[in-house]
Structures are given as C-alpha cells and as structure tokens.
Amino acid sequence: MTPAKPVRSPSGRITLREVARELGVSVATVSNAYNRPDQLSAELREKILDTARALGYSGPDPLARSLRRGRSGVIGVVYDAPLEYAFADPAAALFLGSVAHAIQDSGLNLLLLAGADDPRADPLAPVVSASVDGFIVYCAADSALLRAVLGRGLPTVLVDQHPGSHDAVGIGIDDATGARQAARHLLDLGHRHIGALCLELGPQRLSGPVSAEREAAVVHRPTAERLRAYRDEVRAVDGARLYPTEAARNTPAEGRARTLELLRAQPQVTAVLCMSDVLAQGALRAAQELDWPVPQRLSVIGYDDLPSSAALNLTTVWQPTADKGRQVGEALLDLLAGRPARELTLPTRLVVRGTTAPAPASPSPTDSP
Amino acid sequence: MTPAKPVRSPSGRITLREVARELGVSVATVSNAYNRPDQLSAELREKILDTARALGYSGPDPLARSLRRGRSGVIGVVYDAPLEYAFADPAAALFLGSVAHAIQDSGLNLLLLAGADDPRADPLAPVVSASVDGFIVYCAADSALLRAVLGRGLPTVLVDQHPGSHDAVGIGIDDATGARQAARHLLDLGHRHIGALCLELGPQRLSGPVSAEREAAVVHRPTAERLRAYRDEVRAVDGARLYPTEAARNTPAEGRARTLELLRAQPQVTAVLCMSDVLAQGALRAAQELDWPVPQRLSVIGYDDLPSSAALNLTTVWQPTADKGRQVGEALLDLLAGRPARELTLPTRLVVRGTTAPAPASPSPTDSP
DNA sequence: CTGTTAGCGCTTTCAA
DNA sequence: TTGAAAGCGCTAACAG
Numbered sequence: 001m002t003p004a005k006p007v008r009s010p011s012g013r014i015t016l017r018e019v020a021r022e023l024g025v026s027v028a029t030v031s032n033a034y035n036r037p038d039q040l041s042a043e044l045r046e047k048i049l050d051t052a053r054a055l056g057y058s059g060p061d062p063l064a065r066s067l068r069r070g071r072s073g074v075i076g077v078v079y080d081a082p083l084e085y086a087f088a089d090p091a092a093a094l095f096l097g098s099v100a101h102a103i104q105d106s107g108l109n110l111l112l113l114a115g116a117d118d119p120r121a122d123p124l125a126p127v128v129s130a131s132v133d134g135f136i137v138y139c140a141a142d143s144a145l146l147r148a149v150l151g152r153g154l155p156t157v158l159v160d161q162h163p164g165s166h167d168a169v170g171i172g173i174d175d176a177t178g179a180r181q182a183a184r185h186l187l188d189l190g191h192r193h194i195g196a197l198c199l200e201l202g203p204q205r206l207s208g209p210v211s212a213e214r215e216a217a218v219v220h221r222p223t224a225e226r227l228r229a230y231r232d233e234v235r236a237v238d239g240a241r242l243y244p245t246e247a248a249r250n251t252p253a254e255g256r257a258r259t260l261e262l263l264r265a266q267p268q269v270t271a272v273l274c275m276s277d278v279l280a281q282g283a284l285r286a287a288q289e290l291d292w293p294v295p296q297r298l299s300v301i302g303y304d305d306l307p308s309s310a311a312l313n314l315t316t317v318w319q320p321t322a323d324k325g326r327q328v329g330e331a332l333l334d335l336l337a338g339r340p341a342r343e344l345t346l347p348t349r350l351v352v353r354g355t356t357a358p359a360p361a362s363p364s365p366t367d368s369p
Numbered sequence: 370m371t372p373a374k375p376v377r378s379p380s381g382r383i384t385l386r387e388v389a390r391e392l393g394v395s396v397a398t399v400s401n402a403y404n405r406p407d408q409l410s411a412e413l414r415e416k417i418l419d420t421a422r423a424l425g426y427s428g429p430d431p432l433a434r435s436l437r438r439g440r441s442g443v444i445g446v447v448y449d450a451p452l453e454y455a456f457a458d459p460a461a462a463l464f465l466g467s468v469a470h471a472i473q474d475s476g477l478n479l480l481l482l483a484g485a486d487d488p489r490a491d492p493l494a495p496v497v498s499a500s501v502d503g504f505i506v507y508c509a510a511d512s513a514l515l516r517a518v519l520g521r522g523l524p525t526v527l528v529d530q531h532p533g534s535h536d537a538v539g540i541g542i543d544d545a546t547g548a549r550q551a552a553r554h555l556l557d558l559g560h561r562h563i564g565a566l567c568l569e570l571g572p573q574r575l576s577g578p579v580s581a582e583r584e585a586a587v588v589h590r591p592t593a594e595r596l597r598a599y600r601d602e603v604r605a606v607d608g609a610r611l612y613p614t615e616a617a618r619n620t621p622a623e624g625r626a627r628t629l630e631l632l633r634a635q636p637q638v639t640a641v642l643c644m645s646d647v648l649a650q651g652a653l654r655a656a657q658e659l660d661w662p663v664p665q666r667l668s669v670i671g672y673d674d675l676p677s678s679a680a681l682n683l684t685t686v687w688q689p690t691a692d693k694g695r696q697v698g699e700a701l702l703d704l705l706a707g708r709p710a711r712e713l714t715l716p717t718r719l720v721v722r723g724t725t726a727p728a729p730a731s732p733s734p735t736d737s738p
Numbered sequence: 739c740t741g742t743t744a745g746c747g748c749t750t751t752c753a754a
Numbered sequence: 755t756t757g758a759a760a761g762c763g764c765t766a767a768c769a770g
Contacts, residue, residue, distance in 0.1 A: 015747055026757040031749060040755065058520045062500040063441055064747035067432045067762050072500065074480065083473070084466030093462055097453030100483060104452070109495055111443065112479045114469060126478055131431040131441065131500065151427045252677070285680060308621070311654060384763060395741040400765060409739060433763035436746050 014057045023051055034060055066131065075103060075332060076113045076132035080145055080203070083114040089250050089278060091304045091321050092138070095159075098325025099136060106333055108133070115145065124148040134332050137161070137168070155335030157328050161221050163343055169335065171328050171344045175225035178317035178348030179273075182301045183233035185315075185350055186271045187240060190359035191299060195262045195272040196230050196244040197255060197279045199223045207258065209265070210244040226275055226303070243269060247279055255282020256289075263290060263298075270298060270359045277302035277309045277316055284312065284355070295357035305351055313354035320346050383426045392420055403429055435500065444472060444701060445482045445501035447518055449572070452483040458619050458647060460673045460690050461507070464528075467694025468505060475702055477502070484514065493517040503701050506530070506537070524704030526697050530590050532712055538704065540697050540713045544594035547686035547717030548642075551670045552602035554684075554719055555640045556609060559728035560668060564631045564641040565599050565613040566624060566648045568592045576627065578634070579613040595644055595672070612638060616648055624651020625658075632659060632667075639667060639728045646671035646678045646685055653681065653724070664726035674720055682723035689715050 020027045025048070032039040033048040052059075066072040077096065079086045086092050100110050113126040127135075127148045134155035137146060149156055150167045162170025186194055198210065202219035215231075218224035227244060234242040245262050247254045255274065259282060263269060274280040280302030284294060292298045302309060302316035309316050324346055331341035389396045394417070401408040402417040421428075435441040446465065448455045455461050469479050482495045496504075496517045503524035506515060518525055519536045531539025555563055567579065571588035584600075587593035596613060603611040612635050616623045624643065628651060632638060643649040649671030653663060661667045671678060671685035678685050693715055700710035 013747090017747075027748080028750080028758080029756060032756085035749075044755090056522070058522065059497055060749090061747050062498045063432065063436045064762090065498075065749075066500060067436050067764090068747080068749045070762070072432055073498070074500075082466075083469035083479075084463075087456075087462035087466040087469075088459075090457075090459075093456035094453075097451075097456035100452035100456075100481065104483060105490065107494065109483075109499065110452075110481045112469065112481065114473060114478075121474065125476065128428055129431045129434075129442070130478065131435060131443075153425065153427060252680070311621070382763090386763075396764080397742080397766085398740055401740085404765075413739085429765090430763050433746090434765075436748090437763080437765045439746070 013061075014055055016057070016060055019048065019052045019055060019057050022055060023048060031060065071133050072131045073108055074111045074130075074132045075108050076111045076127070076130045076135045078113045078127060078135055078137045078145065078149055080115045080138075083112055085249065086112075086114065086138075089276075090306050090308065091276065091278070094307075094321045095138070095325040095328075098322040099329045100325075102326045102329025103333060108333075127152070134336055136328055136332060155332060157332050157335070157341070159324070159328055162345060169331055169341045169343055171324065171331055171346075172222075173319045173324065173346045174348050175222050176229040178303065178319065178350060179226035179229035180233055181350035182273055182303070182317050183230045185352065185356060186273065186299060186301065187233060187237050189271075189299065189356060191271040192237070192240045192359065193266065193268040193270055194230075194234060194240070194242055195259070195266065195269045196227065196242055197258055197262075197272055197274040197283060198227055198244055198246050199250055199275045199279075200248065201246050205248040206246050207248040207254070208245060208261065210246050214246075215244060223275065230273055247275075250276050250278050252278055252282040252285065255279035256286045257282070259283040259286035260290070263287075263292070271356070272298065272300050274300065274302050277304045277306045277314060280309075280314055280316065280355075281312070284314070295355050297360060299356040299359075301350075301356060310353070315353045315356040316351055317348050318351045319348045382430075383424055385426070385429055388417065388421045388424060388426050391424060392417060400429065440502050441500045442477055443480045443499075443501045444477050445480045445496070445499045445504045447482045447496060447504055447506045447514065449484045449507075449514055452481055454618065455481075455483065455507075458645075459675050459677065460645065460647070463675075463690045464507070464694040464697075467691040468698045469694075471695045471698025472702060496521070503705055505697055505701060524701060526701050526704070526710070528693070528697055531714060538700055538710045538712055540693065540700055540715075541591075542688045542693065542715045543717050544591050545598040547672065547688065547719060548595035548598035549602055550719035551642055551672070551686050552599045554721065554725060555642065555668060555670065556602060556606050558640075558668065558725060560640040561606070561609045561728065562635065562637045562639055563599075563603060563609070563611050564628070564635065564638045565596065565611055566627055566631075566641055566643040566652060567596055567613055567615050568619055568644045568648075569617065570615050574617040575615050576617040576623070577614060577630065579615050583615075584613060592644060599642055616644075619645050619647050621647055621651040621654065624648035625655045626651070628652040628655035629659070632656075632661070640725070641667065641669050643670060644672050646673045646675045646683060649678075649683055649685065649724075650681070653683070664724050666729060668725040668728075670719075670725060679722070684722045684725040685720055686717050687720045688717045 016030050017027050020030045030048055033045045113130055135149050136157050137149055138159045156168035158168045158170045160172040162172040200220050201223055234240045243266050245258050247258050272283050274283055280300050283300050287294045287298045294300055302314050305316045305318035327344055334341040385399050386396050389399045399417055402414045504518050505526050506518055507528045525537035527537045527539045529541040531541040569589050570592055603609045614627050614631050616627050641652050643652055649669050652669050656663050656667045671683050674685045674687035696713055703710040
C-alpha cells in the first residue's frame, strides 16, 4: 500500500526531480506528463501521475513554474483604503465581482492589495513586492501608491480616475452628467437649499462641512467631478445654495452622522445630494430619526443605484457598475495580450424614484398664486 | 537627464545583475541594498538605489525572490461559488475583511480563488496552480475542491466546516445553538406553522421545498446543523410543523422568491426562520408585497446579524463574523509559523428585535378565553 | 563591508 | 518519444 520511501530533497518538499528519479525517467518527461500530455505515451503518463500521487507530489510548484514562464497568472487589485472597508462597500464588491468574472476564464486570479492599515508599515510594500502580471487600481487618490504601481511597469488599468496617465489605461464613468441631472432635478422641484454629502475629497478623509478652499482643491476625481457638477447647476439658479459636507468613510453610519450634523446646522435645507447610495441610506435613516418625512420634508438622491436601492425606492444616479468591472477586466486582458486598450467613459443617468418631491412651501418669496 | 542605455537582459526586463554590472559591484551588494540596508554603507546604498531607479529597475523580482525564499506571502482564499456571488454576501465580505486585517501586518495578502464559473474549465486548476503559502477554505462543501486543497499539503484553515480533518484546522460557529434559540423563540410565541428558508443543502444548489430524504442528507454543514436544530425544537412541540425550503443563492431576490412560493403553498405559515439576514431581507420584502404585516401576520428571524440588520429591526441570530475572520487569520498565522492552531467554535445567540411577535389567532384550537 | 557561488524547482530548446 | 543542459532572477552562506 505505502510506496517506497521517496528520496526527499533537502527542502523537505517533493520535487519533480524526485518523481523522475523514482521512475528512472528524465525530469523533462515528468514535466511533460503535466504540461504536454501529447508529448508522451498515455500509459507512461499514467504511470508518472500515479507515482507522483503515491509519493505525495501534488504537481509542479506554481512559483517555480511562474518564474520560468515569466507569468504568475495573478492580477493585483490596489485599493487605497483598508480592505475591510473595500469589502464593506456594495458597489466596490459588485465591481470586483465583475472584474473577477471577466478575467477568470483566462485563468487569472485576483490578489487583493490593500492600503496599509498600520501607519508604521510601508504602504508601498504590497505593491512593490507582489508577484503579479498586471494591476487594477481602484480609486487610488494617493499618488505615491499609484506611482509605485506605475513604477512596476506592468499593464495597469486605472479605475474612475480617467483619463489615465500614458502608462495606464483609464476606465471610469461620466461622473458629471449624472451629478448634473441630480442637481437639476432638485432645482426643478423648487429646492433652493441643497446639502451635498461628498465622498472623500482627498487622502486625508476629513468629516464635516467643506470650505470654499477645500472645495477648490479636491483630489479624489469622482468627488471633484460630481461636486463641480452640483455646484455649476446650483450656481445657475438664483437664490439657490449648496452645502457640501465631506464623509470620511462611505458607510451608512457616516452618512447618518453627517446628515444629522448638516440638518442641524442648516435647517433650511430641503434636499440632500449624496455621492453614494450607501451614504444616502444613512441620510434616510437620519431623516427618520429627526422625524423629517421623506420626501415631503426632505428629498434624498443617491449615486450608484445599488441593487438594493430599488427596494428603498431611492432616487439615485445609476452607473453601470458591473459593466465597468467587465470592461476593466477586458482592458487588462487586452494589455496582457499585447493589444492596445482604449480609455473608456461609461454613461450615468438619473433614476427618479420615490425619495424626491417638490420642495415644501417656505417663508422665502415664491411665485405661486 | 536620461541614463546611459542599460545592458538589457535577453528577457527585456532589467535585472539585479544589470544594475550590479552598471555600477561595477556584485549582485550580492545590490541585493543587500534592498534587503539588508545594514550590510553596506548608506552612501553606496543610495548610489545603488539611484542607479537602479535611473535604469528603470523597480526592485527585486517578487517571483524570483519568493522562489528563492520558499514563501510567496500570499494566502489563497477558496470559495466554492463564483466570486461575484462571494462579494455579494455582506457577511462574507465582512469576514474576508477581518481576515485581511488580521494577516496584513504580517505582510500577507489574499488571493481570491473562486469555484469555476465556466463548467468546461477545470474547477481545481486555480487551487492546484496558485502560488500560496496557505489556504483559507470558506464553505467548501464541494469535497473535490477541498481534497485538492489538502493535496497541496499547505497550512489550511477550514471555515464553518469544523471539525476539520486532521490536515486542516476547523474554525466555525455554534450553528445549532443560535438556530435552536430562534426556533424556540417562535414556538414560545405560539407559532405552529413555521417556514425555514435554508441556505444550500449541497453543491447542487436547488431551489424549492426540501423533501424528507434531502433533509436527511444535507451536505453543507451550517445548513445541516441549523436545520436539524430547527427540526428538533419543532418536533418537541405538539402540533408544530416545519416547512423547509432551499434557497439556491444567498440573495434577497432568492429569499423573496422562495418566501412567496412558500407562503402561497402554505398560507397557514405564520413565521419564517431564515438561515441568513440576506434571505430574511427577501422574506421581509415578500411579506410587504403580499400585504402581510410583519410581525403581526408574519414573524421573520434571520441569521448572521449583519450591521445593517439593526436598522431593519430584524430579529436574528448573532454570530461574531468579524471575530471569526480574525481568529481564522490568526490560526493561519500560527500554522505558518509552525505553531499549532486550535479548533475553535464561536458562540451564537438570538437577538430579539421587532420582526417577531405572538402568532396571530388562528382557527385551530387555542386555550385563550 | 563586499564578492563568489550554489542553488530554489521548473520549463524548454535541442539532440538523440 | 525521451533526455541533457541551460537558465528564469534572486538570496544566503561563506570567504575575503
């Protein structure tokens, strides 16, 4: 039953060489048994595979094979925030799922490379020392990280930061159009005091009202584009004002906290533009706690149109999250194959549901009879 | 500005050797510049690093380094379902986030290894050919996959399938206790016709009512444990009946569909035990659509206690999802360090909130005045 | 402090 | 069909 004691390599691991020695064949033949079945007789192959199994050899060492072949079959996904956070965002999860789906058939897998959690650790280390064939950089506002990625000189797709540099292809969405439609929608409904719950403005991730200076210097591209679109629309309407607030994290809890803060400081606000559905969820909860009925007393608009948002009847800006993931995956596949990949901007559009309604009558001058 | 044209290796990639040659130092010195700064003068190190940068060398090749060192710094996370699905489950996301957090400080990263999406592809390939130092197997009911993992002979932690084999340490939760409490709670409230929305029974992932034979042969451990606990409690009460249904996927949509189906076929049901909060969300939606007020007409209990479930006021079974992730990560760290890791079963307990209430009065005999 | 050397385990021409 | 040999790019003794 038990096979003859194998000759162990000094590492203690069984190698292809030992299998070859055991059978009295050459290493090339054993390698072929695994990699080119057509290069040897079926029976010899069987015998080799059997012996290997009996020796406890589970196939060629992936690391050595990768080194030799020059490809690892791994794509690094770079996130500029702790992973726990990445996973907590349903939009990010959906996106990553689609990327995975797109590259899976090519035998590639995703390696999660997180921004460091521990400030003492070198945040660039994971990116510098990951064995990958290419990178997908998701929302890396931290340019040091991005520079480290580009320094590797590997095929890279930059998500939501398009246009990319000429070292990476950028794929993202039309942030401004959806945001513009959302703001327009509220203004058309008569809202004049509009809050804006923003995603991070830059790597610092502050919480609270955004000053004019900080608004002028937003680093995070999606935030910048959307906020500018809100601002442009609001500026175009006489007497309309925008109250931007930064949410340090994209979570319902943070959305709730910022909304409560905002509505307390600016009770004249009748509508809130949120830069994610997750934040909008928090805004909805805050309204509930304050007993501000939605949409009668407060209108809320999200961004992303998560699958769960339909059930909440949330008015929001739709973006093709899953399609974006697929496009990103395919662009990377192109790059890896030596084909060129095109920059891409995917559409967004407002989806009107039940969380927006005309502004409540206010003490300010109106032109109704 | 531009450095002298480097001597390119045949591969087209710049190597440590070329950097050494360029400076007239040995490869060991260059290697030391990166790996043991204390082994050479600071100025020489600076010069080496500068030259390397100028040549476009971004540091030692991770693959070669890993081969040489015998460690890749990567942990494979094995999922028995398509990744898109894994990402869509908030409990899974939370769990993975905690695992990532736990191992991150040790310089390890997570490689996502999904069950094949494409039935033509070899589902074992990713597991067999991944360059990893260890595995975390999450809910791998598919024993072929698990066998492939164990065949690699690497440190492995088995999640929610404890006790593990003696080749892997198992870490999971006390599935039965929470389930028992949930069922008991409903029975105490007077419910006698209770639906059970089950997670997958086995790898086939069917949708619909569960026959007695299938109930007796559940493969997926968490489902088996919980269903048995429900069954035991229900059996202990005279006149109580359980109506188990399998949900093929752990999504709100599937939960909604199965609940509608169940309530139509068995309108006498007054409560539903769900094996996840995600399924419970679907059940809640179904009740809303049918105009069955919760909890007056229908009681609903979930499982997991997701962060979002408090807001839904959902009665549910709490499990320490994040802590489980941490424990799994630490167990793997122990294994990697050659330390033994202990099997672990984490507690669960019922959290009563607002989606459960006494059973509505029914035409069946009661002992009320 | 620096250089020489021997592999890590495998794949792949090239010859037999 | 099979085997011998040359590295993939790097690290870690060890010797100087």
